[in-house]
Amino acid sequence: MNKLFALLFAALFATASWAQKTELTFYYPIAVGGPLTKVIDGYVAGFEKEHPNIKVNAVYAGNYDDARIKALAAQKAGQPAQMSVLFSIDIYELLEQDLIVPFDDMAKSDADKAWLKSFYPALMTNGTYKGKTYGIPFQRSTIVLYWNKDAFKEAGLDPNKPPADWNEMREMAAKLVKKDGSGNVSRWGVMVPSTGYPYWMFQAFSRQNGQDLMNREGNATNFAHPDVVSALQYWVDLGRKHAVMPAGTVEWGTLRQNFVEGKTAMMWHTTGNLTAVKDNAKFPFGVAMLPASKQRGSPTGGGNWYLFKKSTPAERQAAFQFIKWVTAPERAADWSIATGYVAVSPAAYETPKLKTYVGEFPAAAVARDQFKFATAELSTFQTGRVRKALDDAIQASLTGTKTPAEALKAAQAESERLLKPYR
């Protein structure tokens, strides 16, 4: 009898504590079973241990597009998801659908306000709209230049001196091109990928040439500016005029393999590839900031945390807590080492763990140092269409079907038509 009573009591107690538990669900843009799911699962478990009355469910939803589609569909269907990691440039789409709330409303205490200011400013531009913060940086990347030191030596260049500006890059690339007996190129000087995310690579060129491609309100672009045109001309000429890069488009997905097999001496690629290149390259390689024209420059990229509107105050508070916890310096440092993404706050680089790592592998700090020249990733209202107009213009120029001037003029006209209603 006593035993039964105890059991009943235990059951009651269990349900009572379960009822108080706040349950959170978030979508995370990665394929189920990918290597990073373990890291995320570890964070969730760690958070739950410290906050026993909050339960967190991570839904692994494929790539950025899939995650966005699933999160939006879930919101429409009324399924619970209080937060999500989504593409940093999805902000205007989420605003237009009225799905997200600013973090400023939640950050009442001084500590919370300080937390909001603890990230690299370059990472916050994609997450703010009209002075309010809607996206907290999490898995963020930027573009860097990888170079093959053996190839530099072979071409008679200083293996420890990457190109600092556009002219230098072109001249070095010309020396690095290697041809076989019958005149076929066996190694290119430099490759910049132009499939998948051409607009992103192009942002680096135009930023280096002194121009940002869109305004802060996300309702105007300046694709047809003369400096933007000459930036694209430089890119096109690398392939079509100076023949230091293959003419036509360069595939994003296989470029890393090209570099690792020594088929190109330099490449521009995301920092997200750092760990993979480090594991696979059989030659010494270096990582540097992208070369400058008028200035240095690179866009940032990657995913941000968002808070969804559809949630109870308790849930929203718990979600806020979780996001604060998972972006804290210790986690940011750990995440950066595990993935190659940049750590999102200066404090993270001060943690002993990341300090040691950067000491052993200085390439990991290049992306951080480039932040002072970084700009936001291209993101506007109607962002999918605007981006595609620019992508098509870039590819048309690289393949020689249009000149950069006429291609960019057409893209600007298209974006003008799309963005006019938002002014």
Added chain:
Amino acid sequence: MRHVYGWLLLTPAAILLVAFTHYPALATLTDSFFSAGTAVRPSRFVGLDNYASLAADPVFWQVLKNNFWFALGTIPTSIALAMLMALWVNARLPGRALARLAYFTPTVLPMIAVANLWLYFYTPQIGLLDKVTGLFGAGSHNWLGSPDTVMGCLIAMTIWKEAGFFMIFYLAALQTLPPELEEAARIEGASRGYFFWRVTFPLLMPTTLFVLVNATINSFKLVDHLFILTKGGPDNASNLLLYYIYQVAFSFFDTAYAATLTVVLLFILAAFAVVQFQLIEKRVHYR
């Protein structure tokens, strides 16, 4: 009573058909007359506006043209190849089961996996294709990065993927042909070519019709490889209608325009089906 019984048996299938085929098709049609709604600007009736912007959309016309060339490039070749392979592996030859298996293998691979394989075939310099042409002294070629070659590359890959599948149908059809026909032809002294054109080929017509319908549908339906290989690029040179619909719906979030494009796709496929069944069926010899 038997009437009711019959309808009851049909109900499960009918419910599925209505819920997942007929209702979505009709809903797509109505959606194409409305603007895409957002939280700020709700959806409203716009009549034929979506169709007008479709007619003015250069990308739409380009993907339509691309799809036409894609269909023309894949359908006749893969059917001819399938027939040839079926005749070959139907004959008595050593290792016949192995040959059949080899031809069928591409079919069982998922399209995404196939695209990943072929991505490395086509990659400049380090790809298989460049390595092979390199043996003959040819330079590296940017197969997928040039608008002149990208469509040919997709067509070649699709034929490789599809022909084995169609071969199975031809093989099944060949095995049902009565052996007396061939014996009779041999006694009469008909040549093998004559026998094929006058006997085998006409008897295979029902299969050919079936395969033709499938190949046509597939040429509009198969876009998985674009996600891996080109994403429709460079500059829409390899973009196909269904992939464009995906871009419009899930990258541009313009559900209304996506619905409009879908209606066009439905009409194209319906028109093909009608033409194929009405016209060609008259010339097909069913036993």
